[in-house]
Amino acid sequence: MFTSIPVFPGVTHITDCMGVSFTLLEGSDSALLIDAGYGIEDVRAYVETLTDRPVELILTHGHHDHVLGARWFRKSRMAREDLEEFRLRTALRQREAVRNQALERGLTVPEDYLTAPIPEPEPLAYTDELDGMECTGYDLGDLEVWLIHVPGHTPGSCVFFVPEYQLLLTGDDWNPCTWMWFPSAVPAPQWRDRMIRLLELLERAQGERVETVLCSHQAGPRKGSELWDFLAYMTDDRLRAAPPIAMNIELYGEIPTHQAACPEKGWALVFDYDKFLKAAT
Numbered sequence: 001m002f003t004s005i006p007v008f009p010g011v012t013h014i015t016d017c018m019g020v021s022f023t024l025l026e027g028s029d030s031a032l033l034i035d036a037g038y039g040i041e042d043v044r045a046y047v048e049t050l051t052d053r054p055v056e057l058i059l060t061h062g063h064h065d066h067v068l069g070a071r072w073f074r075k076s077r078m079a080r081e082d083l084e085e086f087r088l089r090t091a092l093r094q095r096e097a098v099r100n101q102a103l104e105r106g107l108t109v110p111e112d113y114l115t116a117p118i119p120e121p122e123p124l125a126y127t128d129e130l131d132g133m134e135c136t137g138y139d140l141g142d143l144e145v146w147l148i149h150v151p152g153h154t155p156g157s158c159v160f161f162v163p164e165y166q167l168l169l170t171g172d173d174w175n176p177c178t179w180m181w182f183p184s185a186v187p188a189p190q191w192r193d194r195m196i197r198l199l200e201l202l203e204r205a206q207g208e209r210v211e212t213v214l215c216s217h218q219a220g221p222r223k224g225s226e227l228w229d230f231l232a233y234m235t236d237d238r239l240r241a242a243p244p245i246a247m248n249i250e251l252y253g254e255i256p257t258h259q260a261a262c263p264e265k266g267w268a269l270v271f272d273y274d275k276f277l278k279a280a281t
C-alpha cells in the first residue's frame with residue numbers, strides 16, 4: 001500500500017509499503033517522478049491515480065530502495081556516475097535480500113520480483129552550472145524544477161529544487177539519519193561543505209533560504225532550517241569524536257563506520273572514519 005502527502009500544489013510525497021519515500025512533481029504540462037522506491041507494488045499504476053500528465057522518472061542515485069521500482073517504467077534517467085551502483089543494486093543478490101525483508105513483513109511480493117527486467121537508466125545531461133555544480137532545469141508548465149548534481153551519498157547523487165516553494169528534495173544526500181559510509185560515498189567533511197555551499201548558492205540565487213525539505217527516509221516534510229542546523233552541528237571535531245557503530249556491511253566488506261549523533265534532535269551521521277581522517281584538515 002502506498003500512502004501520500006500533498007505537500008504543495010503539484011508536489012506529492014509518496015511512501016511505499018517498505019517505508020521509503022519519493023516525490024511526484026506535477027506541472028500543467030508534465031510531471032517528474034523523483035525515485036521509484038523498492039518496486040514491490042506497481043508504482044506507475046499508483047502514480048497514474050495521482051496525475052494524468054505524462055510522467056518522466058528520474059532517479060536521485062543508484063541504491064536499490066530508490067531504483068527497483070523502475071521496473072514498472074519503460075525508461076528512467078540517472079547520473080552516469082551511479083550506473084555501476086545501479087547494476088549491483090538491481091542484481092539478483094540484492095533483489096533476494098529485499099524480497100526476504102518484504103516477506104518477513106508479511107507483504108505480497110510479485111512472482112517475477114527476482115527476474116523482472118529493469119531498464120538501465122539513460123544518463124542525465126546537464127545544461128548549466130551553478131557555482132561549479134552541474135545542473136539542469138525542467139519546465140513542467142507553471143512549475144520549474146532544478147536538478148543539481150551533488151556528489152555525496154554516492155558520486156551520482158542529485159538533489160532537486162523547486163524555486164516556487166523554496167523546496168529542496170535531498171534524496172539520500174540528507175536525511176535526519178544520513179548515511180555517508182558506503183564505499184562510493186564522498187568523505188563526510190567534503191559532503192557537508194558541499195551541502196552548505198549548495199544551500200548558500202540557492203539562497204543567493206533566490207534571495208531567501210530553502211524553507212522546506214523532502215527526503216527519502218521521512219514520510220513528511222522537514223524544515224529547511226533543520227538541514228542548516230544539522231550541517232552546522234556536524235563539525236570536524238564532532239566527527240573526530242564520533243564512536244564506532246556496527247553496520248550491515250555484507251555487500252561491501254570491512255568499513256570503519258562511526259556515528260556522530262545528536263539524540264535530542266534525532267540526528268545521526270554514519271560515515272567512513274578512515275575517509276574522514278584523510279579528508280579532515
Ligand SMILES: [Zn+2]
Pocket residue numbers: 061063153172
Ligand atoms: Zn541511498
